[in-house]
Amino acid sequence: MTPEVLITTRDGVGWITLNRPRALNALTHAMVRAIDAALTRWEYDDTVRAVVIDGAGERGLCAGGDIRSIHDDARTGGTASPGFWADEYRLNAHIARYPKTYVALMDGLVLGGGVGVSAHGSLRVVTERSRVGMPETGIGLTPDVGGTYLLSRAPGELGTHAALTAAHLSGADAIHCGLADFFVPSDRLADLRAALAVREPREAVRMFAQAPPDSGLAADAAWIDACYSADTVEEILDRLHEAGCSAVAKEIGAKSPTALKVTLRALRTARALPSLEAALTQEYRIACASLTAPDLAEGIRAQIIDKDRDPRWSPATLGEVTPALVDRFFAPPAHGDLSLLTQGNR
Template sequence: MNDVKFLIHSGIGRITLNRPRALNSLNHDMVLAITEHLETWRSDAGVRAVLIDGAGDRGLCAGGDIRAIYEDARGGGTASLRFWADEYRLNALISRYPKPYLALMDGLVMGGGVGVSAHGSHRIVTERTRLGMPEAGIGFVPDVGGTYLLSRAPGELGTHMALTAGSITGPDAIHCGLADHFVPGERIPDLLDALASHTPDTALDLFAEAAPASGLAADADWIDHCYAADTVEEILTRLHSGGDAAATTAKEIEAKSPTSLKVTLRALRSAAAMPELETVLAQEFRVSTRALSSAEFVEGIRAQIIDKDRSPQWAPATLSEVDESLVDSYFADLGDAEWNGVTR
């Protein structure tokens, strides 16, 4: 298919997301095609490693096809549920893939882009990397295993990333456990050439460098203190009294959906106690299913992506109005509609 290209060369199975005008955003057909090739390559003696990258010069992947999800949600459809179920199965497959799985995380790596990269065995960032889980900004909650990854970042850095919906640099991603290697962008072509005749580890030894200092790590003291609180309300109270940077962060968070903020915090805390990625993905699918039918998700996409007025009208409008029973509903058991029971 044209939206994703597959090539085997010198033992490397290469996956190139090929929608540069859409920042290589993922659609359902792409997810199914990638899964099919990974399953085939698993037992193919001619493939010793897999590499995923993105076409164009703007990034690996900006996430899922949010416009398609918007139309589905607005129309009360269920196509997004089938997409998410298959996408999450792909994330799980990548996490346990038996061959080296290299992810070239250059440029933008957002949402679903994190899902097809940060679960891999060899995760490569550059000075251009901007990685984030922006879901809270559109009335949604981090998924694709994002709550699993962020809940395991040092201290409360993952909570900070999730609630602000902001992006981080390549060095930040390495510090947070979301990436492994820093390779300057100008050396990427040489790295790709080296993979033809070297193992992934040897090639990376040749071209990876010590990452620059992480700016996020430098802010860890106030981040860890503020986000260690048990509620979003207390986190905001601490941020407002934590200095200029913290107070600015509080204002960013306060612009997000109150419902999404509370659901996101609970999802992160729950994910931290779950031993396996698949268990977290099951929880994320419950949350995503509930979000698809919520007005918050539709309104968030409308304000940020469709109309771009950046003025979402959240309902409930304040944290105090978000009843715990509403938060509970996002985590309710789906019975036969659990993620592994949903088929295409």
Template sequence: MTNETPTGEDHVLLHTEGHAGYITLNRPKALNALSHPMVRRIEEALTAWAADPSVALVVIRGAGDRGLCAGGDIRAIHEDARTGGTASADFWRDEYRLNALIARYPKPYVALMDGIVMGGGVGVSAHGSVRIVTERSKVAMPETGIGFVPDVGGTYLLALAPGELGTHLALTGAPVSAADALLCGLADHFAPASALPDLARDLAGAPVHRVLERYVAQPPPGALAAAREWIDHCYAADTAEEIVARLLASDVPAAKDAAGTLLAKSPTAVKVALAALRRARRLGPLERVLEQEYRVSCAALASPDLVEGIRAQVIDKDRDPHWSPATLEDVTPAAVDRYFAPLDAPGLRLGATASSQEVVW
């Protein structure tokens, strides 16, 4: 691949320069949200560049100044869930395969995680080998707010976060800053946003570690390190109901705020997210977790909360979802278990790799 290669409606721009391959997500008005054709094109490019000896590393970035990627195309998922379609399941199958490919990519995969990086945006960045955040970064898995559950390997990543930080982020959907993304293992380095154009350009002609030496800096302070005590205590509880009770009983205002945030989310999604995260800790490699997430996502597609959550947050924007069931207490263990049951349709099977391939910088 040489020079600029538009794909589809120019939603993914590809070009090579020097020894680097560049992927630019190019839907700035939609916060670079991922569509199915975009996912397929990224996979095609990565597969080609992996076999191309002239490409030594890959850089992924977002067009515009608002963020790398805000996730998948939620409106399309809403229509699919509302009409009982299968397009979302097909999209997720290819998207999760892409996430696994990124995690085991044989060359440095540099993700510029500037601005908003949420949902599917985390999937195309946080599995990479070199993940750079800036003072503008807001990294989140906000799925419980739309009646969905963290996916794209999000439960794998959050399960690896120190203590119960990942549980807090998975259930509340709270965004984190650069320092907190570094603390949680969602990123590797901080660089000022103003430096990213030069950093990306320099990667075309120098090894990754040499470029990082010139641009990496200390991030502004985060908030989660000082909150570890109450987060680890409250989110270590066995059930979502007990987590809420501990948060409300805390004398820390931020804990009470977290309880209010959690209680505003889909009760079913909160309970399924908690179960998914804890199961992920026992599943082993990313591939097994992605297979579990595929089952969960397909089950969520048939849930009334997904349609209602997207309606309230994205379609009508009244921010007043009516969840069913309406409370955590009304969500039964059987209802949660349904999300993890084998699928009637073919599921997702990925080759097992215990860890990413060795990447030489």
């Protein structure tokens, strides 16, 4: 059987290739564990000077976690997913504080869990084909894998817009929002991989990096900041309509009402949290609570399983999502909080 993740060392570099191209390199629990084990091994190996992660196939680095398995788990009692999320979030924290250069080649789709294994790295490379995003509100979930931490620190309210709309950001947008560092044309990636084998990583990336195109999000910052600075999802939608952005409001309105309100609170809270680890702990609470709420299984059913794109959210409207319901997502799980060894800053 072909390994789901290829892990090798060559020329002093640890290479990690996500290898499920037919599934858009979606992360399984076994893949998460294998990546973390390799990072731990290389951390103490003096012959390994840097790590590079990329994805097999032509469609992208990683389109997220294996949400089909999460759907099945949510329908049958939700006993496996908390363990997956705990290991995944520990991996995200490990990447963020990794002592060696961690290069992420973020070509193509980089969504959800794909952001978690790339955007916390020390050298993050996007291309003209990059589509970076946190699509969770569309499946009844909240941005996780440190997504609330990253998006809450984007300029102004751009991260709030990206989270609530579940937008796919261009490579230029990702750089502007702090999710990436360098823009390299996709047809130079093979040359970049070759250079990484013989040069210091930052030097190798700079050899092929170009000025990114203009960021569309940066150009829209004025109306985004004005609309998304509101304190509630309802007021954000009202401001969008008043600003002539009814299409954006309609896009948000199609998402899970519960996920929207939980996401906005999570972003506002994460903005004041002292570390990535603190945000991951909050995200773990939210993810575990989502397993016992109806919208997660329903959202995955509508978007991935049946693909009818017609989720029946419960509650169905924003007005029915009470503060008490939102509070439930921020309470520690009955089995206990996420355990992270280091509470450090990124």
